Amino acid sequence: MGMDERKFRILQAIIDDYILTAVPVGSRTISKKYDMGLSSATIRNEMSDLEELGYLDQPHVSAGRIPSAKAYRLYVDQLLHEGRLHSDSEAAVRAHFLGRMRQMEDVIDHAAQVLSSLTNYTAVVLPPTGPQPRIRTLQLVPVSSTAALVVIVTDSGIVRDTVIRVSDQLDSDTLYAISKSLTKELAGRTLQEAVEIFPQITARMQDNEGLLQGLGNFFQENSGAASHAHVAIGGRSNILNYPEYSDTEKARSFLSLMETRDKLASIIAQQGEMAFTVRIGPETGVPEMADCSIVTATYSTGHGQQGTIGVIGPTRMQYNRVLSILGTMGHQLSELFSDD
């Protein structure tokens, strides 16, 4: 007994119906609602086969069937293979990005917001990370008599800043001079490299110890794995729209997972190069998400950096819609970042 064309069509109908209704679907429903030209009895036989093949589960003997993770997997693979993602969502996404935003964080937050409101699921957006950005300019701005702001501009246009304390009294011009010489030394290097050669620089410029030490620390802190910094999450409570989470206990564990940004980031973070990832139920590897699916896509900044956007919802997710929206969103973000 293999998986023939007809079985597949029936399976697809079952999945479609279940995605819509979240109710176990019976043979009669399929035979009537999706006119297959087959009687319910025949469907029943096929469903029995599909269950044996592992594509369907039966919550109890006299309920309909529901698709298994394996079924969704098949369904999604098909979608991805065919590549026919209907794209009426494109306009919607684009419309939301008309007023373009200044800051990275704004963009990230906004993207998560849009993504969740378009899909009605929970959305997560990770900022771009990638090869160590290279320093382009470093500048010190006086903040008070004992503090200065360090602004570092990198080749990907990303700006990092921090306030450091300087024990000495330094005026604006002196700081500018120091900035210029530091820029000369550091331009073109990564933060990692900056940490390495920093002792030499410190040796050469013996004055301004306090300042240099502060700078050293800053480099140190920021050179590590580009710190999963800001993770934007949107539509946290969307999950409650779906009956599978009407159980409060489930909802609780899901929502508290959503609160721990770090964990979430590591779950979402894309490994590999794929345009899309779809992890279904147990494939997520997270017990709290045993009946969730995670769909992610990547975007890139045109400076070799990559970011991830993702949607989390019940396994009976509208994969078609979600994939298409993620695709569009990915494009938009890539465009937005690459000419910025």
Next chain:
Amino acid sequence: MGMDERKFRILQAIIDDYILTAVPVGSRTISKKYDMGLSSATIRNEMSDLEELGYLDQPHVSAGRIPSAKAYRLYVDQLLHEGRLHSDSEAAVRAHFLGRMRQMEDVIDHAAQVLSSLTNYTAVVLPPTGPQPRIRTLQLVPVSSTAALVVIVTDSGIVRDTVIRVSDQLDSDTLYAISKSLTKELAGRTLQEAVEIFPQITARMQDNEGLLQGLGNFFQENSGAASHAHVAIGGRSNILNYPEYSDTEKARSFLSLMETRDKLASIIAQQGEMAFTVRIGPETGVPEMADCSIVTATYSTGHGQQGTIGVIGPTRMQYNRVLSILGTMGHQLSELFSDD
């Protein structure tokens, strides 16, 4: 029939018990658990009076009584009046702030986190706002050949920045020169004032039109009510710990309110000068929070700026604990910001 001492003690016992158990409390419970030296019958009579006075509600005729909003109000006023907030929480709060943080946002986020985990309710922290900060320094940092970063340092040490596009090609030194002259013109003024006199400056410095226009926009955008910028929220899902929110529909509406930062900020934002505000049930003025209470406290930065921290929980909130924790947290934040 008035409110005598004994009635008050009974009411207090009822509130305490209800806060703990969330179950309507009956006369027998009070007479046994809180030994008043009175029989259940007597308590019953008193409770009947208290109900008539509007301090107790009876969900149905044969259940116990639950405290009304009016009762909580009385209870809280008493707490605030007596001022005896037990302070074993002080150490806990302090412990969480040992590693002090660099950036405003980090502090805010962390504070919300701590506050929610200490209270087990949902916590909200608003960044300090206050009288228009005055410009101390303005500096332009080149980002690319067509963009520059504007950094503005204000007297409260707060740094605002944005990237603006400059149509002209400007090198670092030129930008520095412009920065210096702009700083001279603008130092000591508020952003509001900067907007007003900006046309004159533009007229005087006719070159660099693109740049000046970008700057103008930036001032304009930031001069408004100090933009409820970053609102930190912690323990969103804590509300689900409490049986009054085991109804999914209620939880949903609560959580989606928590998602709209702006709205939340305006709800929490403290009017008036009071150290503490307690709004109970309908007093919140938000229908979604008909059976929530909001407790807020303020902290200040020592530069005339004030921020708000708040806790949102069910009306049967542990007011005592919450008030004391908020108080301590407020102090810690004030200290942290004032010498920064």
Next chain:
DNA sequence: AGTTAGCACTCGACCGAGGTGAGTGCTAAC
């Protein structure tokens, strides 16, 4: 051989009856 109709069977959902127990209000006695 595949398809279909028919039928017995299963099992969750829904409904109403009855029992249980916490809690009240009232009355009468202390």
Next chain:
DNA sequence: GTTAGCACTCACCTCGGTCGAGTGCTAACT
């Protein structure tokens, strides 16, 4: 003014019965 006692109320639980959606199996039809 306080207390004991008692009848009464009402949410909640459990139990049995009915209903209906859905299945699996068998036998007949194409």
